[in-house]
Amino acid sequence: MTAPRILVVQGGVACRGSVRTPGEKSISHRAVLFAALAEGTSAIYGLSDGADVAATLAAVEAMGAQVERASDGSVRIRGGRSRLHQPDHPLDCGNSGTSMRLLAGVVAGFAWETTLLGDESLSARPMDRVAEPLARMGATVEGRGDDCRPPLRVRGGALQGIDWTTEVASAQVKSAILLAGLAAVGPTVVREAVTTRAHTEEMLAEAGVRLSVEPWGDGRVVTLHPSALLPVTPRHVPGDPSASAFFVVAGCVVPDSRVEVEGIYRGPARLGYISVLQRMGAQVTVTPAPDGTATITATSAARPHDTLTATTVAAAEIPSLDEIPALAVAAAMARGTTVFSDVGELRVKEVDRLAAVVAMVQAFGATAHVEGDTLSITGAAALHGARFDSQGDHRMAMAAAVAALAAVPGERSLITGFGAVETSYPRFADDLAHLTGDDPLAPRALVIAIDGPAGAGKSTVSKAVAAHLGLDRLDTGAMYRSVAARALALDIPPDDHDAVAALAAGAEIEVGARVVIDGHDVTGVIRSPEVGRAVSDVAANADVRSALVLRQRAWAKAHGGGVVEGRDIGSVVFPHAQVKVYLTASPEERARRRRDESPAGVARRDRIDSTRAASPLAEADDAHRLDTTGRSVQDVVEEVLSWL
Ligand code: DC
Numbered sequence: 001m002t003a004p005r006i007l008v009v010q011g012g013v014a015c016r017g018s019v020r021t022p023g024e025k026s027i028s029h030r031a032v033l034f035a036a037l038a039e040g041t042s043a044i045y046g047l048s049d050g051a052d053v054a055a056t057l058a059a060v061e062a063m064g065a066q067v068e069r070a071s072d073g074s075v076r077i078r079g080g081r082s083r084l085h086q087p088d089h090p091l092d093c094g095n096s097g098t099s100m101r102l103l104a105g106v107v108a109g110f111a112w113e114t115t116l117l118g119d120e121s122l123s124a125r126p127m128d129r130v131a132e133p134l135a136r137m138g139a140t141v142e143g144r145g146d147d148c149r150p151p152l153r154v155r156g157g158a159l160q161g162i163d164w165t166t167e168v169a170s171a172q173v174k175s176a177i178l179l180a181g182l183a184a185v186g187p188t189v190v191r192e193a194v195t196t197r198a199h200t201e202e203m204l205a206e207a208g209v210r211l212s213v214e215p216w217g218d219g220r221v222v223t224l225h226p227s228a229l230l231p232v233t234p235r236h237v238p239g240d241p242s243a244s245a246f247f248v249v250a251g252c253v254v255p256d257s258r259v260e261v262e263g264i265y266r267g268p269a270r271l272g273y274i275s276v277l278q279r280m281g282a283q284v285t286v287t288p289a290p291d292g293t294a295t296i297t298a299t300s301a302a303r304p305h306d307t308l309t310a311t312t313v314a315a316a317e318i319p320s321l322d323e324i325p326a327l328a329v330a331a332a333m334a335r336g337t338t339v340f341s342d343v344g345e346l347r348v349k350e351v352d353r354l355a356a357v358v359a360m361v362q363a364f365g366a367t368a369h370v371e372g373d374t375l376s377i378t379g380a381a382a383l384h385g386a387r388f389d390s391q392g393d394h395r396m397a398m399a400a401a402v403a404a405l406a407a408v409p410g411e412r413s414l415i416t417g418f419g420a421v422e423t424s425y426p427r428f429a430d431d432l433a434h435l436t437g438d439d440p441l442a443p444r445a446l447v448i449a450i451d452g453p454a455g456a457g458k459s460t461v462s463k464a465v466a467a468h469l470g471l472d473r474l475d476t477g478a479m480y481r482s483v484a485a486r487a488l489a490l491d492i493p494p495d496d497h498d499a500v501a502a503l504a505a506g507a508e509i510e511v512g513a514r515v516v517i518d519g520h521d522v523t524g525v526i527r528s529p530e531v532g533r534a535v536s537d538v539a540a541n542a543d544v545r546s547a548l549v550l551r552q553r554a555w556a557k558a559h560g561g562g563v564v565e566g567r568d569i570g571s572v573v574f575p576h577a578q579v580k581v582y583l584t585a586s587p588e589e590r591a592r593r594r595r596d597e598s599p600a601g602v603a604r605r606d607r608i609d610s611t612r613a614a615s616p617l618a619e620a621d622d623a624h625r626l627d628t629t630g631r632s633v634q635d636v637v638e639e640v641l642s643w644l
Contacts, residue, residue, distance in 0.1 A: 004429050004445030005471055005560040007418040008578045009401055011385055012409025013442065015250045015435035018260040022425055023048040023237035026171065026199045027265065029056045029098050031235045033106055033179065034207060035077035036060035036084065038230040043074045046237040050394075050424040052096035059103055062087040081228060086112035090151065093118045095350060095392075095423050098172055100150060101130050105176030108139035108156040109183025116152040121350050121392065123150045130176040133164045137180055137188075161186035161226070168345065169319055171197035174222065178204065178211075181224045188226075192219040195269055196319045202267065207233045218316075238265035238293045243425050245273050245326035246398045247435065251298025252282040252308070253333045253406040258299045259435060266294040273323035279311045280334055304406070305381050310336030315343050321353075324375075325399035328357045331377035332366035333406055344373030350423075351393045360396060363388045364403045364413075385411030387644075394423040401432060401443060412578075414446070414644060416469075419560055440576055445561030446471070447576075448640070449569035452583035453606045453617060454597070455590030457628040457636065458565040461583060464637045466563040474555050475511055476566035476573070477535075479548050481526035482509055482517040484535040489520070494534035501543035509551060532597055536605050539567075542614035549573050567609055570620035579643050580623035583636075589629045 028048035033056065035042035047053060057075070061067050064085045066078040091107075093099040093116055100116050104127070107114040118125070126147035134141050140155040141148065161184045166173050174190045178200050181188025193216075201213055201222050210225040244261040251259030264271075266288065274296065277284045283299045301307050308330060318324060321343060331338035346354040354370055361368035363386040367378040385407045390397035397420045404413030421428045429443055436442040446469075450462045459475060466473035483504045484494060492499045510516040514523045525531060538544055545568075552573050556562055564573065570580035591599040610617040619625060624643055628636050 001426065001557055002419070002560040003421045003426050004418050006446035006469065007401055007415040007429055007443055008446050009404035009413045009415065009443040010441035011383070011404065011407030011411040011413070012255060013405060013436045013439050015247070015254050015257040015259050015405065016437065017435045018262055019247055019431045019434060020263050021239040021243035021261060022050060022427070024240040024265045025050065025052060025242070025424055026098065026197055027203070027237050028053045029102055030175070030199050030203050031237060032056045032060055032077065033102055034203060034230055034233070036063065036065040036079040037081060037106070037182070038207070038232045039080035039082070040232040041076055041078045042232045043070070043076050043234045044237060045074045045235065047075045048237065048240065048424065049426060051094055051422050052099060052424060055092065055094040055096045056099045056103070059087075059091040059093070059099060062089065062091055084110065086110070087114060090115035090117045093122060095119050095122055097122060097125055100127065100152065101172035101176045102179060104130050104134060104141065104152060104154055105179035107154050108134045108137065108141070108180040109159060111157040113153065113155045116150060116154065118150045125149065125348055127152055129166070129168055129170060129173045133162060133173070133177045134180055136162050136164070137184060139180070159184035161188040163189040163191075165191040165193070169194040169196050171200070171320065175200040178222065178224050182209070182227055182230070184226050186226070188224045189221060191216050191221045193217060194219050194316050194319060197269055198267060207231055239263040240424070241265050241270040242320070242322040244296055245323040246402050246428070247431070248274070248277065248284060248296055248298045249326040249330050250402045250405055250432070250435065252277055252284065252300050252330055253304050253402065255300060255302050255304060259297070261296045263289070263293045264296055266292070269319050272317040272319070273327055276311060276313050276317060276327055277330060280308050280330060282308060282330065305333055305335065305379065308334035308379070310334050310338040310379065313338065313340045315341060315345070321346055321349070322395060325353065325357055325360070325395045326402065328361055328368070328377055329399055329403045329406065332361045332364060332379055332383060332403065334379040337376050337378040340375040342373050343375050349393070351391045351396070353393060353396065356391060356393060356396045360388055360400050360403060364407060383407045385413045387414045387416070390415065390417035390420045392417055392420045394420045394425065397421050398425065398428055401429070405436070405443070444576060444578070445556065446578055447556055447561050447574045448563045448579045448581065449574050449577040449620070450563065450565040450581045450583060451567055451569050451571070451617070451619070451623070453590065453609070454602050455593040456583035456585050457593070458583055460633055461628070461636050461640065462563045462565040464633060465640050468637065468641060469563070472559040472562040474552065474562055474564045476548070476552055476564060476569065478511045478515050478526060479509055479551065480539045480544070481531050481535050482511070482515050482522050483507065483544060483548070484531050484538040485522040485525050486517045486520065487538065488530060488534055494537040497541055497543070500538055500541055501547070504544040504547040527596060529597065529601070532601060532605065536608040540608060540612040540614060545614050567617040568615040570623050571618045572615045575620070579640070580620045581640055582619040582623040582625045584625065584627050586629045
C-alpha cells in the first residue's frame, strides 16, 4: 500500500469513530537504538511503520544488528556492542532529523568513522547543536558551514562525560549526548531550561541504566552514569500523541464529530496540545487506560466556530512544536486571534513550517501572519476548499487534510504532495476515511478515470495528465491485450470462456513501460492485428473482467491513486473517481489515429465493446464528455486539469 499522492477531501463530512495511531515515533527510534546496543535479541511491539523509523532500522542493520519482522507483528533486533561494527557505507537518515541526531550520539561512542547523510531538506538542517557537545566529549564531528549541516562525519572513540546546558530546547540533542554518555568515562550531565520529551531517560532508566532526573529552574537536569552493557528489554510502543493531534483536532473542528483515539502515550510534555484545545473551549477528554496509555475523546457541535475561542500558546507548552500545524487548524476555526509565541524553531523543521502553516491557514480562508518568532492566526467563520501542497512535509499534509474536512460542506480540497505522510504515518488517509465512514465523499486518493472508444485520444491525454500531476498512469486496455496475447501464444481460442478466464485469474500482469504477463514480455505483440482481433472476445468475458478489475483497483492502492484509462473505469472500476472524462472523436479522426488498424477492424471492436453484456463501453453519468476532434493535446489536457 502507498499513501495517496494527491488527497481529495470534501468539506463537512463528520468524523465519527475510533482510531489508533502508529507507534510513537520518538519511542520507536529509541527502542531500535537501545535494542541495537543491548546484548541479545529484543522484541519491539507496535513499532512505527513510517519511513523515519525505517531509516533508523536500516542504519542499525548497516552497523551489524540483525533485524527481523516476526509473525506476531513485532520487530526483533539482535544487537550488542560486540556485534556492531563500522558501517561500510554512509548511513542514510532520509528525512529524519531524529535518526541523524540520535545516531550521531550512538556512533560517537565507537572508535569508527561514520558518515550520516540526509535528503535535501535534512541536509539543510543545523547539526551544530549536537556536534558541539559531542566534540566536547572527545568525538570529531564535521559538517557543512557554520551550523554544521549534513552530511555529518563522526569520528568517535574514547569519550569523556560532560556537564552540558542545551541552548535550544531539544530532546534530540539531549538524547544524543546521553547516548554518547553511555560509552563515556565518568557521568554525563545535561541541563535543559525547558523540559523536553523524556523518552530517552525514561527508557534508559527502564533498562536499568543508573541516571537521575532533578528539577532545574523551569526545566530539568539529567545525570547519567555510563553503562556500556545494556540489557535486553522487551517493549510495547504506545500510540503516537503527535499523530493523535490531527484526529483530535478533526473531532473539534469538523461539525457533529465524535472521535476517539486509543492507546496513546501519555508521558510528560506530550499532551500539552490538549490543554490548549480545552482552553479554546473544545470538548476534549483524556481517559487513562490500565496499560498506561490514554484514550482521547473529542466532540464537536454543529457550528464549531461558535464554540471555539482564541487563546495564547507558549512554545514551552508544545516543546517539540510538532502539534502546531494541527493546532493552527483549530485556531483557523476559532473566534479571535490565537497567538503562538517563540515558535521560530518551526523554520528549521522538515520545511520552513512557519511559512507553511501561514500558507495553509490562508489557503483555507483564515488569516495568519508572523512577526519575529510569533505566529498569529485569526479564525474565520467558515473555511473554504483549497488546493494546498505539503512541500514534502508530513505534518503539513495531515493538518491540511483536517482543515479540508472542516471546510464548508460540498467544497472540495486537493492536497498535493500528500505522499509525504509516509514519513510518519503511511495509513493516515485510510484511518481518516475510517472516521468518515463509508461516505462516498470520504477523503480519497485522486483517481482520474479516462474512458472512450478506440482512437479518442485516451493514451495521449492520460499520459500528459499523469505527467503534469506527478501521478502514475494505468492503461487497462494493455491488460486485456496482454491476456489476449498470452491466450494466442498458448493456443487458447479467445472465445474459450473458461480457459481464458482461468488464464486471467491466475496471471501475474505488469503494465508499465513494458507489458509483461507471467514473465513473458508482450510489449511488442499487444498492438498486433492478431491481438487486436482477439481482444474484444477476451474483454467481453465477464470472468476475465472481474479478475482484471480487482487488479486495477489494487494497482491504484499500490500507486497512491493515478490516471486510469479504459472503457469502464468511471462506471465500474472506480465509481468514486473524483474526475471522470469521456473522450470521443469523429469516426474519421479516430480511424486516422488508429492507422495501424483497418477502419473496419476499429468499427468492429467498438461495436463489440459497446454492445457486450459485461460492463460495455459506457459514459458514466457524472463524466465530463470531451470531443477531441481537431483539438490540440495541450488544449484537451488543460480542460481536463480544469475539472480538478
Ligand atoms: O484501449 P485499447 O484499444 O488498448 O483496448 C483494448 C481492448 O480492451 C478494447 O477492445 C476494449 C477492451 N477494454 C475494455 O473492455 N475495458 C477496459 N477498461 C479497457 C479495454
